[in-house]
Amino acid sequence: MLFNSLSFVVFMIIVLILYYSPILNWPNKKRMLLISSYVFYGMWNPPLIILLWISTMIDWTAGKQLVKEKDQNRRKLWLLLSMSVNLGFLAFFKYGDFLLDNFIALANAIGFEYQPYKMDIILPMGISFYTFQTMSYTIDLYKKKIEPAKTFLDFALYVTFFPQLVAGPIVRSKDLITQFYTPKKATVKQFIWGLFLLTLGMFQKVVLADTFLSDTSDRVFAPDQVLNFIDAWTGTLAFSGQIFFDFAGYSTCAIGIALMLGIILPDNFMYPYASLGFSDLWKRWHISLSSWLKDYLYIPLGGNRYGITRMYAALMVTMLLGGLWHGAAWTFIVWGGLHGSYLILERLQRQYLPFKINSKNGIFLAFLTFTCVNITWVFFRAREFDTAWSMIKSMFFLNPDGEKILPGFDIIKVLTVIGLLFLCHWFMRNTNVKEVTSKMSPLSLGVVWAIMLFLITIAQGSGEQFIYFQF
């Protein structure tokens, strides 16, 4: 079920009525939330709920054993079971076709004719999110960093909680499970703020991403065309905005919906397009994933504990796998590789060419970072390497006779939206929406809110997928 759909409006109204009705006590409210979460997921493809159940059962059992078991080798085996099941699901459902295709290509390259049937595996929605979330639970238990969930219900709800089930934020158990222990009820202020965040998230997704930017990006990234410099940059900027508004919009909706139930989810985006360098970017973009990768991949790989070379290797492996997490294609791996390279170059710059960031060079640095990020988005968005290369060439003036395919107004529209996005991120980088709105008069906030509601309604989101559902 999509947040920007009529079915979700009906679903949410029913959930809220049940949640705030006095007939249910807290455990029953949690049961209701759990069942609602399965309905939310099953409205897309009911049989795939079984994967959620398997993941939940295995990790609950492994978690209990990790707490009970004293023998370190046996504890390792329980952790291995949990990780094998979750990563096994990912490997089969998300990377099955990719692995097979590469195996065939390799076999054919060495002269071995092998042509098996295509598996055409369905990618279960949100599998990358809930498997990472539930793995963090068993890993943290293994490291004795957290207490186990008190009841199976609390744990199952943690794995399945519908606001963040399919596209994050990826929440750590200590931040969410503990909230389920005591009855939760949003205050009137929290409820209305949740509604505001839901509106803001919808506005980002339906109006900014889908209405203003998606068509331009789709047109420019269509295969088999050689584009003019302006068209290539406009399309890339459009995608840059689209993916931010799409994903940040989803996270904002998720945070708002959870808040309407009295549950607090962490921020997932902090104005990333005004980042001062790439370390800063990854503290601001998809924060829940980057912190997951740091804690469960980069640090176990050695982090910065074993010298510079090992640190760079750990950084690169983390970013390459981070790229692969986003999709089963070599273009995503290149995207991750570029980010890894940027991070390494930034560390080298800090070591050999250090300089102080001030208000004068800050915006220039933010703009430079944003420009470099845009180059990586080309590989992220293009389905084929040929398309990506052609785009990159156009962006660097190497296709002087490139086609002009975008209407003049499209270019103005995209540059205006992205220009405002960049400036907004720059001015908001040290504050947040709550702080800014708290300085506004109730009337002005109400008018801004009304404008967003009006535009969402007349944009009529046709229920297009959120981009991050496919990851």
Added chain:
Amino acid sequence: MNLKKSFFVAAIFAIVALTCWEFYWRAQGYHPELEDNKALWAVQRGKVNYASSKDIVLLGDSRMLFDLQLDAWEKETGIRPIQLASAGTTPLPAFHDLVENTDFSGTVLLSVHPGIFFSSTDETAFLWRRIKVRIDHYYDRTYAQKLNHFLDIPLQYTFTFLRSDDEEWTDDLNLKNLVNNIRVGNREGEPFPPFYRFQDIAIDRNTKMYDKVVTDTAFANSIIKVWMGDGGPPPEKEATMAYFLKDLEKFKSRGGRVISVRFPSSGGLLKGEEEAFPRKDFWDELKNRAEIPAYHYKDYAQLNSFYCPEWSHLSASDADTFTTELVKILKKDKVLIN
């Protein structure tokens, strides 16, 4: 921060703005209309699974959609056909789907518009892709999408500002279309001529041309301009014929019947069609090779007296008469089984 106050201000302002927006568009002459979208098509496609051998399925392009009126057909035969024709699409994929994925053994009434029917068997071709999207949606639609469609219908019947369509008409009222209609300069060359919606569609996809097309020549001319804009790629006669005949053989072998119809066209469009697709090379050859009842409007005085106001489709009242006359001919020839 007084959030309660902001909330009420937002709710009141949004309701007032939307009410004004709705009345503005009504004042411009628009009215609430159903979308002819993939969800509406998929509901009709679902009916084929429960259809009996007495049922009729309509396949083809917009000529079948406009010119064959379900009410008139039902009045004459007692059976309401299932309308699966889809504007600007070849009927081949939908017929293939019917043959391969259903047990349907009733009658298929097939619009043979040579420029479209013989266009291509390439799955990426425009006329093929458009119907394939709808067929795929029928199989892939989720429970949430079914519920969305069910909830959306009453809203489409109520609000003019929701006017939108898969066709992406120039006068769709969604924000994306309103923004995309803004033009600055002529950077990408001559734009496609404006294509305004010119029909109403009912919940069972019975489609009627707006009266405005008949009464407003300038409006009709704007549509003619679209038809005359692009001749399309050269036909793939042998490939399309072979594709159709293979499916036809299988359909016939399980007792299914196909009746082909060539609906009227007029003016310069008819002239162009006759030049590009000579009757003996396309229509007659298909008729002979398929060995199915085939009705070309020019062969019957009752069907040959209509003028298409925008050269390609019949007005609503003419479509009623055309359907009634066609059924009478089919009955007389005993090709309809009741």
